[in-house]
Amino acid sequence: MIYLFPLLAATTNNPIFYLQIVAVAACSAILTISLNICMGYGGLLSLMHTGMQMVGGYTVAVLMLKKGWNGWLALFMSIVVTAIFSIAVILLSLRATYLYFGMITLAINLIAMEGVRHGGSLTDGYNGLFGIIPPGITTPLMTPRSFYIFALTILFITYVIQRNIMFSGFGRNTMALRESSETATALGVSPNVHRLKVFTVSGALAGLAGGLLTMQIGYAQAEIGDLNNGLIFFVGLFLGGVGTLAGPIIGVSVVAVIDFLIRGTAQYRSLILGSILLLCMIILPRGVVGTYRASRYGSPQARDFDPAEAEDYELDIEVKDVVKDETLLEARDITKHFGGVHAVDGVSIVFKAGQVHGIIGPNGSGKSTLISALTSYLPLTSGSVDIFGKAAPAKPHLVARMGVTRVFQIPHLFDRINVLDNVLTGMYRQDSYSIFDAILRTPRYRKANGRSVGKARALLALAGLIGKEELLAGSLSHGQKRLLEVIRAVGTNPKILILDEPATGLTQEELSALTGLINLLATKGMCIILIEHNVQFLMNLAEIVTVLQSGKVIAQGTPMEVQKNEKVLDAYLGRADFSKELT
Amino acid sequence: MVYQPTRIMNFAQGEGFILGAAVGYLALGVWKLPLWLALIVLILASIFMGFIMERMVMLPVQLSGSKFAWIIATLAAALIFQSLFNIGFIGASLSYNEIWNKSFEFFGAQIAFQKLLVFVLTISIVITHDQFLRRTLWGRSIRAIAHNPDTSTILGIPTKPVIKLAFIIGTITVSFVGFLAAPVIIVEPASGLFFTIQGFTAAIVGGVGSPKGALAGGLVIGILDSVVRSTLGGTWGLFSTFIALALILILRPNGFFGKRVEGR
Numbered sequence: 001m002i003y004l005f006p007l008l009a010a011t012t013n014n015p016i017f018y019l020q021i022v023a024v025a026a027c028s029a030i031l032t033i034s035l036n037i038c039m040g041y042g043g044l045l046s047l048m049h050t051g052m053q054m055v056g057g058y059t060v061a062v063l064m065l066k067k068g069w070n071g072w073l074a075l076f077m078s079i080v081v082t083a084i085f086s087i088a089v090i091l092l093s094l095r096a097t098y099l100y101f102g103m104i105t106l107a108i109n110l111i112a113m114e115g116v117r118h119g120g121s122l123t124d125g126y127n128g129l130f131g132i133i134p135p136g137i138t139t140p141l142m143t144p145r146s147f148y149i150f151a152l153t154i155l156f157i158t159y160v161i162q163r164n165i166m167f168s169g170f171g172r173n174t175m176a177l178r179e180s181s182e183t184a185t186a187l188g189v190s191p192n193v194h195r196l197k198v199f200t201v202s203g204a205l206a207g208l209a210g211g212l213l214t215m216q217i218g219y220a221q222a223e224i225g226d227l228n229n230g231l232i233f234f235v236g237l238f239l240g241g242v243g244t245l246a247g248p249i250i251g252v253s254v255v256a257v258i259d260f261l262i263r264g265t266a267q268y269r270s271l272i273l274g275s276i277l278l279l280c281m282i283i284l285p286r287g288v289v290g291t292y293r294a295s296r297y298g299s300p301q302a303r304d305f306d307p308a309e310a311e312d313y314e315l316d317i318e319v320k321d322v323v324k325d326e327t328l329l330e331a332r333d334i335t336k337h338f339g340g341v342h343a344v345d346g347v348s349i350v351f352k353a354g355q356v357h358g359i360i361g362p363n364g365s366g367k368s369t370l371i372s373a374l375t376s377y378l379p380l381t382s383g384s385v386d387i388f389g390k391a392a393p394a395k396p397h398l399v400a401r402m403g404v405t406r407v408f409q410i411p412h413l414f415d416r417i418n419v420l421d422n423v424l425t426g427m428y429r430q431d432s433y434s435i436f437d438a439i440l441r442t443p444r445y446r447k448a449n450g451r452s453v454g455k456a457r458a459l460l461a462l463a464g465l466i467g468k469e470e471l472l473a474g475s476l477s478h479g480q481k482r483l484l485e486v487i488r489a490v491g492t493n494p495k496i497l498i499l500d501e502p503a504t505g506l507t508q509e510e511l512s513a514l515t516g517l518i519n520l521l522a523t524k525g526m527c528i529i530l531i532e533h534n535v536q537f538l539m540n541l542a543e544i545v546t547v548l549q550s551g552k553v554i555a556q557g558t559p560m561e562v563q564k565n566e567k568v569l570d571a572y573l574g575r576a577d578f579s580k581e582l583t
Numbered sequence: 584m585v586y587q588p589t590r591i592m593n594f595a596q597g598e599g600f601i602l603g604a605a606v607g608y609l610a611l612g613v614w615k616l617p618l619w620l621a622l623i624v625l626i627l628a629s630i631f632m633g634f635i636m637e638r639m640v641m642l643p644v645q646l647s648g649s650k651f652a653w654i655i656a657t658l659a660a661a662l663i664f665q666s667l668f669n670i671g672f673i674g675a676s677l678s679y680n681e682i683w684n685k686s687f688e689f690f691g692a693q694i695a696f697q698k699l700l701v702f703v704l705t706i707s708i709v710i711t712h713d714q715f716l717r718r719t720l721w722g723r724s725i726r727a728i729a730h731n732p733d734t735s736t737i738l739g740i741p742t743k744p745v746i747k748l749a750f751i752i753g754t755i756t757v758s759f760v761g762f763l764a765a766p767v768i769i770v771e772p773a774s775g776l777f778f779t780i781q782g783f784t785a786a787i788v789g790g791v792g793s794p795k796g797a798l799a800g801g802l803v804i805g806i807l808d809s810v811v812r813s814t815l816g817g818t819w820g821l822f823s824t825f826i827a828l829a830l831i832l833i834l835r836p837n838g839f840f841g842k843r844v845e846g847r
Contacts, residue, residue: 103828268670
């Protein structure tokens with residue numbers, strides 16, 4: 001609406017003025033979308049988006065004015081150069097987390113600005129480069145009107161790119177990483193590689209915005225990179241809603257309108273904008289779109305479903321290349337010491353295909369530490385772990401990629417992502433499409449995505465969660481969250497599934513659903529490692545039980561054997577409930 | 584100071600510095616008040632500003648669940664104060680005559696007493712600050728909130744008043760330095776954000792949330808800045824500061840004295 005306003009205003013005495021205002025707003029909206037991908041979806045605090053815009057702008061300016069390049073080519077290069085710039089930045093700063101990452105980007109922004117000012121004859125220093133004219137399609141030059149249409153088209157394309165990326169496996173991984181780096185790792189996402197990709201995409205779009213802006217305003221100066229100018233993007237992003245698709249566009253539009261209305265009072269501009277921003281954050285803390293989504297009208301509801309619908313989804317779980325009773329995971333004499341505490345103290349253990357292997361032990365006996373050590377979350381003090389006959393890789397996401405999926409003791413769902421996407425996040429490695437397939441929505445993408453969604457629904461049906469796909473995971477009950485997490489892990493197609501106390505807090509109904517699922521998986525040949533305090537649940541399911549105490553294995557055998565073992569009874573003496581159940 | 588209990592890097596912190604300079608300029612330069620009266624005005628103004636700033640920043644942060652709300656809120660606060668100063672003191676350089684306009688000779692160099700005063704006061708502020716955090720009940724409360732606000736509340740620490748106090752003390756400290764430094768460095772009404780970023784640089788070099796580190800970081804940055812300025816020319820000073828910042832962040836992501844910072 002707001003963007004079409006100039007067409008209506010075209011009859012007034014100064015139509016070009018309005019066209020230019022909107023074209024600049026479109027550039028701002030593109031940059032804000034780029035910022036949204038980085039901060040809103042990726043959770044990367046970037047204070048250098050204005051700098052990226054400046055880099056894109058200077059690429060266009062230098063190539064056109066100093067090198068005499070064609071304008072279209074220069075605009076394309078602004079994307080490439082800024083993407084490379086972003087790659088360089090993120091490669092340098094991968095080690096930094098959250099706040100420090102923001103500070104590095106701030107520093108690099110300032111360096112880039114100083115660099116441009118000291119660029120000598122290439123950038124004309126403090127003066128900047130003037131006289132850039134947008135190229136035309138048929139005519140040599142573009143009129144303000146056609147540039148306005150061009151800018152809006154690019155904005156629309158950028159919006160579609162953002163939407164398609166965020167609905168793909170790539171987008172789900174991005175959000176997973178934002179919510180919890182640890183969980184994303186457990187699902188096989190490499191945090192560093194993925195951050196690199198997100199930042200590069202964001203940088204490419206920022207470069208595009210910069211290139212366009214330079215063509216519109218006709219000059220490139222270091223001040224374009226000034227953080228003060230970046231405020232308008234932050235304001236727009238927060239006003240519209242961080243991490244929402246339409247938020248950036250709505251937010252920037254509103255800011256542009258406000259900016260237009262107060263244009264006569266330049267010295268009060270930042271005072272008014274700043275006050276509006278603070279007021280908005282107090283009145284609409286989640287932005288326009290976020291507030292709408294949280295309201296009664298915009299929030300997803302659980303739909304009613306027919307129990308028969310659950311049977312429509314056929315589940316094909318197959319555990320490939322695994323022979324029943326073959327050794328999948330083997331630990332040899334592993335120890336893990338935390339200073340003087342011997343959390344795991346010389347454990348040798350073998351896990352076989354098609355087996356439900358229970359691990360029990362009193363609190364603090366080293367069960368969870370053992371699991372972390374097996375999956376490379378913690379470096380071993382000594383000993384070795386073999387997965388499928390090969391030495392375990394040192395990085396946890398690589399272990400996950402080999403087919404060892406872990407479900408944590410505390411719920412690790414992505415709370416702000418819906419139920420279906422939570423399951424799909426686990427399945428991305430079976431997706432056989434690239435990010436370009438996702439952006440263009442090629443048949444390959446559609447087919448693969450359809451298959452994944454079908455499988456995810458089948459899994460949800462198994463856990464009794466069908467009909468709740470659109471709900472945010474955070475709104476589920478505790479038991480449903482646990483089940484969802486198990487299902488998400490199953491979705492990764494693991495050969496070994498590690499469940500750390502999955503039954504805690506489950507209702508009787510949910511317990512039987514879980515029991516059924518675990519039995520099904522075991523018959524398919526999956527190896528399931530089950531850590532549990534609920535002894536009855538464990539003894540019913542497990543084929544073999546290992547008992548840990550003080551980091552050592554004190555007994556191993558079938559549930560019956562273990563229940564009669566003297567040492568085990570000793571270890572649990574004093575816990576009346578336990579002794580009674582065992583004897 | 585504010586960073587400790589709230590985990591907020593306050594982009595509006597530099598505005599307190601400007602406030603100090605502005606009060607000095609008005610009270611001593613224009614109104615010609617006696618020093619003690621000027622100091623009272625300074626403290627009252629800082630308390631007022633700290634109080635307003637706390638509301639401006641913490642209200643949006645508490646209401647909005649976003650991880651990034653604080654950046655936006657502090658940036659907006661900085662922007663508002665900056666434009667207020669701009670409107671109030673348009674075109675003025677906030678300087679006034681030195682309180683102590685004598686200098687002495689030290690190893691052949693002329694050192695103004697005012698510069699010495701700034702230096703000595705800065706060090707004493709760092710020491711007082713450190714002792715305040717370690718020894719007093721309020722200081723310990725601030726450190727407790729820094730670790731875990733929820734647990735602090737359970738233990739009976741009045742979290743919100745402590746945060747307010749931290750904002751006010753932070754503003755008083757900064758404005759005091761601004762007040763004293765105004766005669767020796769150039770302070771413009773709109774340069775608050777610039778000083779904030781310089782301060783961040785120092786804090787990061789030294790390690791966030793460690794007063795001693797901040798002092799060391801500030802010295803390193805200051806010396807580097809003046810060495811580069813005198814050898815390569817004025818405009819390279821900033822450049823070298825930021826390169827140093829980037830290098831330190833890349834090599835030692837947590838600063839020299841700092842602890843790991845995780846997202847909240």
